[in-house]
Amino acid sequence: MIILCIMIVFSYMYNQIILLVLSAISLLVNAIMMLIIMSIDMFRRDKILDIEALKKQGLTIISCKECGKENVLEDIFCIFCGDRLGEENEQI
Numbered sequence: 001m002i003i004l005c006i007m008i009v010f011s012y013m014y015n016q017i018i019l020l021v022l023s024a025i026s027l028l029v030n031a032i033m034m035l036i037i038m039s040i041d042m043f044r045r046d047k048i049l050d051i052e053a054l055k056k057q058g059l060t061i062i063s064c065k066e067c068g069k070e071n072v073l074e075d076i077f078c079i080f081c082g083d084r085l086g087e088e089n090e091q092i
């Protein structure tokens, strides 16, 4: 009888520990996912802010003929699709 009671208590504790570990793992996974999403979001925001900062500096922004996205006039190739920019003043 006592042994059975001890076994029940042990199994209960074991279940509790498994639940605790599972919740801890899910929490950890959630935290990692949040970090990844936040870093991707920051990276995207950085790229947008970079173009805005370049515009404020007075650099000429031209749109790519191929994909229509903004590039600095000094760039030779589009940073988004790799197409050549400004074909009229080609250099070597």
Ligand SMILES: [Zn+2]
Pocket: 064, 065, 066, 067, 068, 069, 078, 079, 080, 081, 082, 083
């Ligand atoms: Zn392009």
